[in-house]
Amino acid sequence: MTSNGSNENKIAIKTRNMNLWYGSFQALFDINLDVKEGMITSLIGPSGCGKTTLLRSYNRINERLGYVRIDGSIKMFGKNIYDDDVEISQLRQQVGMVFQRPNPLPLSIRDNILFAWNIHTEKENRISRSEQEDLIEKSLREVVLWDKVKDKLNSKATFLSLEEQQKLCIARLLPVKPKILLMDEPCSALDPKGTEAVEELIWRLRGEYTILIVTHNMAQARRASEECVFMLMGKMIEHDRTEKVFETPEQQETSDYIAGRYG
Amino acid sequence: MFQETQQNIKHKKTERLFRILFLMMVLLLITPVLMILGTLIVKGGPAISLEFLFTNPTNGMTEGGLFPALLGTIWLVVVALLASVPLGIAAALYLSEYAPDNWLTRAINLAIVNLAGVPSIVHALFGVGAFVIFFDFGTSILAASLTLAVMTLPVVIVATRESLQAVPQAFREACWNMGATRWQTIRRVVLPNAISGILTGIILEVSRTAGETAPIMFTGAAFYLPFLPESVFDQTMALALHLFVVATQVPNVPPSMPYGVALVLISIVLLFNAMSITFRMYLRGQKKW
Ligand SMILES: Nc1ncnc2c1ncn2[C@@H]1O[C@H](COP(=O)(O)OP(=O)(O)OP(=O)(O)O)[C@@H](O)[C@H]1O
Numbered sequence: 001m002t003s004n005g006s007n008e009n010k011i012a013i014k015t016r017n018m019n020l021w022y023g024s025f026q027a028l029f030d031i032n033l034d035v036k037e038g039m040i041t042s043l044i045g046p047s048g049c050g051k052t053t054l055l056r057s058y059n060r061i062n063e064r065l066g067y068v069r070i071d072g073s074i075k076m077f078g079k080n081i082y083d084d085d086v087e088i089s090q091l092r093q094q095v096g097m098v099f100q101r102p103n104p105l106p107l108s109i110r111d112n113i114l115f116a117w118n119i120h121t122e123k124e125n126r127i128s129r130s131e132q133e134d135l136i137e138k139s140l141r142e143v144v145l146w147d148k149v150k151d152k153l154n155s156k157a158t159f160l161s162l163e164e165q166q167k168l169c170i171a172r173l174l175p176v177k178p179k180i181l182l183m184d185e186p187c188s189a190l191d192p193k194g195t196e197a198v199e200e201l202i203w204r205l206r207g208e209y210t211i212l213i214v215t216h217n218m219a220q221a222r223r224a225s226e227e228c229v230f231m232l233m234g235k236m237i238e239h240d241r242t243e244k245v246f247e248t249p250e251q252q253e254t255s256d257y258i259a260g261r262y263g
Numbered sequence: 264m265f266q267e268t269q270q271n272i273k274h275k276k277t278e279r280l281f282r283i284l285f286l287m288m289v290l291l292l293i294t295p296v297l298m299i300l301g302t303l304i305v306k307g308g309p310a311i312s313l314e315f316l317f318t319n320p321t322n323g324m325t326e327g328g329l330f331p332a333l334l335g336t337i338w339l340v341v342v343a344l345l346a347s348v349p350l351g352i353a354a355a356l357y358l359s360e361y362a363p364d365n366w367l368t369r370a371i372n373l374a375i376v377n378l379a380g381v382p383s384i385v386h387a388l389f390g391v392g393a394f395v396i397f398f399d400f401g402t403s404i405l406a407a408s409l410t411l412a413v414m415t416l417p418v419v420i421v422a423t424r425e426s427l428q429a430v431p432q433a434f435r436e437a438c439w440n441m442g443a444t445r446w447q448t449i450r451r452v453v454l455p456n457a458i459s460g461i462l463t464g465i466i467l468e469v470s471r472t473a474g475e476t477a478p479i480m481f482t483g484a485a486f487y488l489p490f491l492p493e494s495v496f497d498q499t500m501a502l503a504l505h506l507f508v509v510a511t512q513v514p515n516v517p518p519s520m521p522y523g524v525a526l527v528l529i530s531i532v533l534l535f536n537a538m539s540i541t542f543r544m545y546l547r548g549q550k551k552w
């Protein structure tokens with residue numbers, strides 16, 4: 001099934017007995033999930049089941065709310081990201097996030113691409129102007145955007161079409177060489193053509209990055225992911241190869257959901 | 264089909280009634296403003312000349328110009344700006360970008376809004392106690408400007424906070440999710456997008472203080488000074504106080520003189536306002552997100 005056999009058994013994210021509370025409201029219950037390295041894993045489930053919440057605990061952005069409590073452990077490449085000695089900025093360099101609504105910064109396309117890189121690179125290690133240009137080109141080529149924007153790198157990213165903006169939002173993560181990409185319904189603000197283009201792009205990034213993608217679109221989960229996780233009311237119901245989940249699910253709830261019997 | 268009914272006619276009548284009512288309210292409101300401006304221009308216009316603007320008062324302030332007062336007002340406003348801009352921006356940044364959203368922050372915000380309502384004479388007395396006496400700046404431009412700055416800080420903070428909050432939250436989320444700290448986010452994204460609004464807002468608020476009399480009267484403004492201020496530790500004349508003086512305190516002033524002073528004072532404030540409003544409109548037109 002997987003395209004790179006060497007990664008077959010490596011686990012990028014190992015989630016164990018994870019519970020999460022927003023104040024007194026428990027949003028996640030005893031999550032045990034192994035996300036395989038270099039694969040695309042889709043996260044499906046009805047609205048409010050905790051997909052976004054789970055995704056956001058993987059880059060610890062939930063914490064800024066101040067009233068979120070987590071127990072259990074999340075190990076990435078063997079290290080529990082909730083350990084005291086984990087630097088959040090380093091974690092977020094390794095774990096990039098793509099949002100539902102494309103949110104390029106109100107800067108030029110060039111500065112958008114260099115933003116994360118500037119933050120994570122020591123002043124002394126800054127590279128020359130031409131090397132920067134190479135970095136920008138490489139990142140934009142990876143998301144198939146280079147040919148479209150190469151002549152307007154200095155214009156504001158917020159003027160691009162939504163599809164281009166979303167590609168840029170993926171591209172801006174790449175210069176800092178993340179290992180994991182989290183995507184929260186990355187296509188749901190796009191039209192069908194844009195959806196297809198971004199989906200294709202995500203498919204191309206497979207292997208190089210471990211990708212965890214939330215989607216409401218069954219067809220998308222089915223064609224654009226290798227493994228699939230089904231969640232319901234804060235619990236993980238089923239996790240298997242995508243075909244397996246869609247064709248011969250183990251759990252009754254999963255087949256009900258796939259047959260369209262939930263919202 | 265499509266014919267007018269009784270009902271339509273009734274609605275149209277009501278529509279016209281309200282339209283006229285609201286229009287009359289507007290006219291009622293702008294009438295005094297226009298009358299003030301008209302009076303000033305008619306009665307004070309003849310007094311305005313280059314000489315009036317750029318010479319000292321002479322002959323017991325009954326002749327000559329208002330240059331020391333004009334210059335003094337500019338000194339006061341500029342020094343007040345220099346003090347309130349960094350302080351106000353820093354405080355607003357803390358409150359809107361760092362402070363957790365809890366009862367304490369909300370209480371502080373509420374207090375700041377209420378501080379804006381403190382009468383200026385109270386600020387004046389505070390200025391005397393704090394700057395003139397305690398910090399020993401004496402009656403000086405510094406003491407007067409700091410008093411003005413303290414007085415305008417609440418509105419400066421509120422104006423700044425509004426500009427900061429106009430920057431979409433999604434930008435901050437994007438930065439934080441890339442591992443940026445609060446400060447990196449502020450410096451690279453929030454401030455560059457808010458600064459135009461912040462500065463124009465502040466200029467608008469602080470230039471209004473050009474017309475304040477009470478806060479500077481006891482802290483640094485003099486009735487009459489034969490010399491121009493050379494540093495912030497000197498006293499100075501100021502337009503607002505000068506107007507008060509020539510209008511009520513000095514005998515035998517030609518009637519056009521107070522009107523002339525008032526006209527200059529109003530023009531300065533309007534000029535500042537017009538500048539910052541134009542600037543803001545220009546920058547709004549540039550922005551898109
Ligand atoms: N900031 C928050 N504070 C309190 N409760 C929250 C917060 N965010 C989410 N929740 C609650 O946690 C539960 C899971 O929400 P979450 O956003 O993770 O669901 P989701 O699966 O992403 O839904 P959707 O498909 O609609 O995006 C919901 O009941 C929601 O109301």
Ligand SMILES: [Mg+2]
Pocket residue numbers: 051052053184
């Ligand atoms: Mg969600």
